[in-house]
Amino acid sequence: MTAGAISQPALRVRGLHKQFGRFVALDSVDLTVDEGEIRAIIGPNGAGKTTLINVLSGQIVADRGSVEVAGRRLRRQHPHQVAKLGVGRTYQISSTLRRMTVFDNMLCAHNAVSGHWFSLRAGRLRTMEDTVLADLKTIELDGLADRVVDDISHGDRKRLEFGMVLATRPKVLLLDEPTAGMGLRERHELIDLVLAVTRERGLTLVFVEHDIDVVFKAAESITVMALGGVFAEGRPDEIAANSAVQDIYLGGNG
Amino acid sequence: MAQGDGTRADSETALQRRDPYAINWRLVAAVVVLQAVLLVVSPPLVVFALIEVMIFALYASALNLLLSFSGMVSFGHAVYFGLGAYGLALSITHFDFPIVLGIIAGPLVSAFFGLVYGILCVQLTAIYAAMLTLACAEVTYAVVFQWFDVTGGDSGISGHVPTMLGLAPHQFGLVVLCVVTVAILMLWRVVYSPLGLTIRAVGQNPARAAALGHGRKSVQLIAFVISAFFSGVAGTLFGIFHGNVFPDYVGVLFTVDGLLMVVLGGLYSFGAGIYGAIVYKLLDNLAAHYFQYWQLVVGVIIVIVVIVSPSGIAGLVRRVVERIGRRL
Ligand SMILES: Nc1ncnc2c1ncn2[C@@H]1O[C@H](COP(=O)(O)OP(=O)(O)O)[C@@H](O)[C@H]1O
Ligand SMILES: [Mg+2]
Numbered sequence: 063m064t065a066g067a068i069s070q071p072a073l074r075v076r077g078l079h080k081q082f083g084r085f086v087a088l089d090s091v092d093l094t095v096d097e098g099e100i101r102a103i104i105g106p107n108g109a110g111k112t113t114l115i116n117v118l119s120g121q122i123v124a125d126r127g128s129v130e131v132a133g134r135r136l137r138r139q140h141p142h143q144v145a146k147l148g149v150g151r152t153y154q155i156s157s158t159l160r161r162m163t164v165f166d167n168m169l170c171a172h173n174a175v176s177g178h179w180f181s182l183r184a185g186r187l188r189t190m191e192d193t194v195l196a197d198l199k200t201i202e203l204d205g206l207a208d209r210v211v212d213d214i215s216h217g218d219r220k221r222l223e224f225g226m227v228l229a230t231r232p233k234v235l236l237l238d239e240p241t242a243g244m245g246l247r248e249r250h251e252l253i254d255l256v257l258a259v260t261r262e263r264g265l266t267l268v269f270v271e272h273d274i275d276v277v278f279k280a281a282e283s284i285t286v287m288a289l290g291g292v293f294a295e296g297r298p299d300e301i302a303a304n305s306a307v308q309d310i311y312l313g314g315n316g
Numbered sequence: 317m318a319q320g321d322g323t324r325a326d327s328e329t330a331l332q333r334r335d336p337y338a339i340n341w342r343l344v345a346a347v348v349v350l351q352a353v354l355l356v357v358s359p360p361l362v363v364f365a366l367i368e369v370m371i372f373a374l375y376a377s378a379l380n381l382l383l384s385f386s387g388m389v390s391f392g393h394a395v396y397f398g399l400g401a402y403g404l405a406l407s408i409t410h411f412d413f414p415i416v417l418g419i420i421a422g423p424l425v426s427a428f429f430g431l432v433y434g435i436l437c438v439q440l441t442a443i444y445a446a447m448l449t450l451a452c453a454e455v456t457y458a459v460v461f462q463w464f465d466v467t468g469g470d471s472g473i474s475g476h477v478p479t480m481l482g483l484a485p486h487q488f489g490l491v492v493l494c495v496v497t498v499a500i501l502m503l504w505r506v507v508y509s510p511l512g513l514t515i516r517a518v519g520q521n522p523a524r525a526a527a528l529g530h531g532r533k534s535v536q537l538i539a540f541v542i543s544a545f546f547s548g549v550a551g552t553l554f555g556i557f558h559g560n561v562f563p564d565y566v567g568v569l570f571t572v573d574g575l576l577m578v579v580l581g582g583l584y585s586f587g588a589g590i591y592g593a594i595v596y597k598l599l600d601n602l603a604a605h606y607f608q609y610w611q612l613v614v615g616v617i618i619v620i621v622v623i624v625s626p627s628g629i630a631g632l633v634r635r636v637v638e639r640i641g642r643r644l
Contacts, residue, residue, distance in 0.1 A: 119527065141526035150527065157524040159517055161584060170517045173510050174528035180538070181510040188335060223524075230528055 070133035072097045072234050072266035073118065078127035080113055080290075087113040088124065089290040095234075097132075100260060100267045102277045105287035106310065111270045112154055114287070115238045118268075119151045120144035131234065150232030154239045154270070156219040158211050158226070165207040167222055168194045171229035201225035201255065217248040224252070228259060235260065237269040241276060249273060253280055278302070286310075337508035339501060348497055355489035363485040369597045370489075370496045371553050376577035376589030377503055378546035383575075384584045385507055386539035387519030388437070389446040392453020393574050395433070396426040396544035398566030400551030402460065405473040405561045410466065415477055422552030423545050429456070430544020431537070438533045438540065441522075453571065461563040472562035479559030492553055499549050500590070506542055507586055515539045580618050582628025591629040 073095040080088040087110045095101050103111050116122040118129060120141040129136040131147050139147075159167050172190045173179055198204040201221050206214055211222065220240060227235065240256060241249040253276050260267045271277045277284065277298075284301045286294040294307050301307055351370075355363055375397050382388045403425030407413040413421060433452040437445050460467050467473065480488035506512050517525040518535040526532065555561050564570065573596070581592025599617055603610035625631045 121523075140531060141523070142529050142531045145527055145529040153523070157521060157527070159520045159524060161520055162516070166513070170513055170525075171528055173513050174517070174525075174530055176510065178510050179514045179530065182505060184335075184337065184505065184509050186510050187508075187513065226524075226528065 069097055070130075071095060072099070072132060073268065074128075074130040075114075075118070076128050078114070078117060078124050078129070080110075080117060080122065080124045086290050088117070088127075090127070091287075091290075091292055093285060093292065095266055095268055097266055098264050100257070100280060100282045101269070102281035102284045103268065103270045103287060104272070104274075104277055104284060105293065109287040110290040111287055112238055113290075115151060115236050115268075115270065118144075118236055119149060145230065145232075148231075148233035149236060150227035150230055150234070151236040152220070152223045152227055152238060152240060154242060156216070156223045158219055158223050160212045161210065163208050163210055164198065164203055164214065164218075164222055165194060167211060167226060168197055168229060171226035172197075175230045197225055197229055200228075200259070217244045217252070220244065221252055221255075224256065232265065234266045235268065237267070239270050239272065241271065241273060249276060250279075256280070339504060344497070344501070348493065351493055352490060355486045355493065358486075360485045363489050365597065365601055367485070367489050367492050367557055369593050370492050371550050371557065372573065372577065372597060373590045373593035374496045374499050374553075375547055375550035376574050376581065376593045377500055377586075378543045378550065378589070379574045380578045380581070380586070380589040381503060381507065381515075381539060381543045381546075383578050384586075384588060385512070385516050385519050386536055386543075387522065388536055388540065389443075389449070390540075390543075390571075391446050391450035391575075392456075392571055393449075393543075393547055394568070394570035395453045395456045395566050396430055396547035397551035397554070397570055397574070398460070398561070398563075399429050399456070400426045400548030400553075401555030401561040401565050402467065402473075403548065404552050404555045405476045406466065408476040409473060415481075418477070419552060419556070422555065423548035426548020426551065427541050427545035430541045430548075434537045434540035434544070438536045441532075453566070453568070457563060457566050457568075460566055467563070470563055472560055474560035477556055477559055479557075481556060488557070492557070495549065495553060499546055503542075503546060504586060511538070576618060580621055580628055582625070582630030582632075585627065585630035585634075587630050587633070588628060591633065595629055 071094045073093065075091060075093040078088050078091040091114060103114070105111055113122065117124045120136065120139045120143065123138055131144070131149055134147065136144065159170060162170070169187060169190060172194055173187065176186070176190065178186050195204060195207070198207055201224065203218060203222055203225065206218060211219060214222070224237070224240060237256065241252055244252065256267070256269070257280055259265070269280070281298055284296065284298055285292055286301060286307050288310055293310065294301060294304050296304070351366070355366055358366065379390065379393050382390050400422040404418045404422035407421040408415065408418040433449070436452065437448045440448055461470060463469070481491070483491065507516070514530055514535055515538070517528065518530055518532050522532045525535070551565060554565065577592030577596045578588045579592070580596055581588030581590065599614045600610070603613045607613045621628065627634070
């Protein structure tokens, strides 16, 4: 919405195609997300949403098509190189460092972007402590700082993963089902947090979500995927009014 | 309510947060003094056993950097141990290095091979990488064993350095104690530095580490070279201790010894190599003394320990310390 005529879209995907064996997971997908936009991706299981996120983050190389991040075309970059371009992602099944404490997980995220990840000076880690604690406060996990991640709840792990991604100062956030498996209240608390941070920092947000209430509350625009392709795209009210979308996806929700 | 609790807990952690990874100098001093006293008062046979334990504690700790922290498995780590001893020997016999330079060359030769083999091994992951470490080790063993003109084949090399540098056993023991202590403290600094945090992140979850911006290959390669270097320090000490070097030093038995020590000591714990070396060598000596089938006995004991405490001796120690701490 804030994107002027001059600025590049944050993400531009054209003709993306990916096949696993003979199974077509992505079928000429086009997607343009403006800078600062909040975009939800919805669609039934197996529609290709995770595969799309995996291609955008460099995890999977597409068979055909192009991906541009802020005007820069990706050419088979590895995930860590895409991360350095300012694309941060979370996983459908939260991906954290399970044997470390919550504090050390956040410390890892700061360490990764400190420019001194190879340093042997332990003192450098101590200088990051205040920022780490402040970040844990932002995601309201400061009370669990010294708990090992294996011992915290599923919802808190999702929250931590989001916090770690934030700590790497991304420009584009790709969240794959950030609230999957959470209770109703937890779910809305997390999405409120995500929205607050996204708006405050002017980030671009692309999130996959199954909870329709969450989608309509958060998204400025919605992409509906089905069978590996983009089935519909538009503002929330347009999608809600689209009878074809209702048939394949929203139908169940009445 | 939960909010209030959170804030209070935070201000406490902020105030009380002491660095859990700072070196516990008092503990280090106590262990070093105790060991020094043991070396001085014990009869030579015990001193020899203590020296061997120290050398293997370093070797296993170096291997543990890979197994517990970097997410790699090496099925051929004796290569880096043994090449330390070969580096020492060959630099003296073939390049006329003075002994001091030979001692420095040993670990560097190990690190160099760690770099070369490491570059190959990090291209793969999991069991495939582990099998490649094994293949590299087999190649090395074959070359060392068969290149008679250079390595002396299976009769090895000896006489290049006076056994124990010509020192009395307890004197040499004190030298080993110094070197091993410094080396293990350096490994501690590696594991709990920014680099170590990176290594542990990549080791625990390469996908998350990548999403944070870390490339797996380069980080694992660094860990591999560091591990090879310190294994080489241990191997160099071993070569001086015995005043010789044989192909066995790069062979599969030394590899298995290291692996067993780490597993016995307790994966995912820094002390694994130290605990493992002490208990394994103790078992080894005692069992060989009292039982005909001592290797079987040692094997059975290891299986029991691993079943009773999957976190190994380190886990047992941690639980005992916690229990005592709660009583006090
Ligand atoms: N690595 C893979 N190998 C083979 N098939 C895959 C792979 N990843 C995803 N798929 C298949 O692609 C389809 C789309 O998967 P995915 O993108 O995870 O869907 P969604 O996230 O929309 O539920 C699924 O049928 C899945 O089984
Ligand atoms: Mg999915």
